[in-house]
Structure formats: structure tokens, C-alpha cells
Amino acid sequence: MPDNAAPTARDRILDAAASTMRDRGLSRATTKEIAAVAGYSEAMIYKLFDDKVDLFLSVLRERVPVVDILTRTDRTPGASSTLEGRLVATIEQITAFYRQTFAIGASLFSDAELLERHRAAVMAHGAGPALLPAAVARFLQNEQHTGTIVAGAPINGAASAIAGACYLRAFLEQFYGPEHPQEPMAEFTASVIATVLPALIAA
Known part of the structure; x- marks a missing residue:
């Protein structure tokens, strides 16, 4: 438009x-x-x-903020030329996505019946929260196929670690609010990468 x-x-x-x-x-x-x-x-x-x-x-x-790995079939989230750069972009995008959506969905968990209806309806649409960590795993698998990630690397564990860390970051931001600032985003991103990258590239 x-x-x-x-x-x-x-x-x-x-x-x-x-x-x-x-x-x-x-x-x-x-x-x-x-x-x-x-x-x-x-x-x-x-x-x-x-x-x-x-x-x-x-x-x-x-x-809500776009997460490239959910919408693109190539392996260049953030258009970076390096694996680390693509991981940085992915972590930043996922955190921004969770930051915007956490408050929307959190209220569902206060009503078990409503949550069950919502779960069934979302799954009927072929959607659900598992799509994002699965997209991270596909992104890492694509990297593995091109040789930037070694064969046998713990793809699913790394995907869960990345998505989980981003979700926790968004939760803490929402819970504590802007008056209790979290670790700077650049430091958070570097910490997550320092945790997962060695397992992805180690011989």
C-alpha cells in the first residue's frame, strides 16, 4: 500500500x-x-x-516485528555474510517478536478452558508457538547443509536454547518494566551466541 x-x-x-x-x-x-x-x-x-x-x-x-526465518527460504536473516551475523539478526528479531506478543498471549493461561479452545483453534490453522523454534532449527540445518555448521552439531538443542533465551529476555522485560532495565541487548545477544556457537562449529 x-x-x-x-x-x-x-x-x-x-x-x-x-x-x-x-x-x-x-x-x-x-x-x-x-x-x-x-x-x-x-x-x-x-x-x-x-x-x-x-x-x-x-x-x-x-x-509485529518480522522474523526472517519464518518468512524467507534462503539462509540470510538480516542479510549478513557471516554465520555469527545471521545469528545476531535472528536473536534480535525473535526477541523483538516475543517482546511484542508476550502481553497478548499471557492472559490465556489464567483460564484453562479458554486456553484449550485457543490451542485447538490455533492448531487447526496450522500455527502455534512451536513454529518459531522449529524455524530456528530449519535455519541452522540450512547453515549445516552449506558447511557453516558442522555435521552432527546439536541443532535442536541450539534452536531451543536460542528461542528459549529470547523468550526469557522478553518475559523479564515485561515483568520488571522499563524502570528495571535488563542487560544491554548487544551483550545479551553476544552471550547467547557465545553459548551456542562453539557447539555448532566445533570439529
Whole structure:
């Protein structure tokens, strides 16, 4: 969409959904409230999206920071020419993604029945939180195929370590808030790489 083009109804609803879900959490953000924030009737949401889960997944795809390894088939997240540079870009992107989405999904865990319904609906859409660590593993496997990562390297363990560290970082940022700053991002990224890289490149 050109920069000077007026936002479409879909754009306005996605913007409203993203802000409302971040402020109130997914469980408390109703389609009626989202529609009101966007300036449309609730029926408009269901004209453009299959259901609330489809709206939620569209927010994840279109209104949160991009993670290259989820959308690109090549091996150049961040367009770096080195494995370490690509790992830096990947860690930064995943942390930014979790930072934006943690508040949206956390409220689901306060209601077991709601969580079960959401889990079933998300899986029916072929989505879910396991997609991101799986994408990290695919990225590392692609690197292995080109020789930048040695054969026999612990791909799944490294992928879990990377995704898990990024998630923990985002959780701590959300829990403590901006008045309790975390380790600088560059130092965090360097620490994660120092942990996983030796196992990926060791002979």
C-alpha cells in the first residue's frame, strides 16, 4: 500500500486489534471492542476474518516485528555474510517478536478452558508457538547443509536454547518494566551466541 494511501478497513481493524490485544490481552480483547476502536461494526471483522483466531494470527503476521526465518527460504536473516551475523539478526528479531506478543498471549493461561479452545483453534490453522523454534532449527540445518555448521552439531538443542533465551529476555522485560532495565541487548545477544556457537562449529 502506498505511503499516502488511506488505510483500508482491514488495516484499521488490524491496527485496532494489535493495540487492544497488547493492552488487554487476547482473552479480554473482544471483537466488539476491537471493532469499536477501529470505527466499524463487529460484523465487519467477520466479513474480513474467519474468526478471532484468524484475526489474532493476522496480527502476528502483519503487525509485529518480522522474523526472517519464518518468512524467507534462503539462509540470510538480516542479510549478513557471516554465520555469527545471521545469528545476531535472528536473536534480535525473535526477541523483538516475543517482546511484542508476550502481553497478548499471557492472559490465556489464567483460564484453562479458554486456553484449550485457543490451542485447538490455533492448531487447526496450522500455527502455534512451536513454529518459531522449529524455524530456528530449519535455519541452522540450512547453515549445516552449506558447511557453516558442522555435521552432527546439536541443532535442536541450539534452536531451543536460542528461542528459549529470547523468550526469557522478553518475559523479564515485561515483568520488571522499563524502570528495571535488563542487560544491554548487544551483550545479551553476544552471550547467547557465545553459548551456542562453539557447539555448532566445533570439529
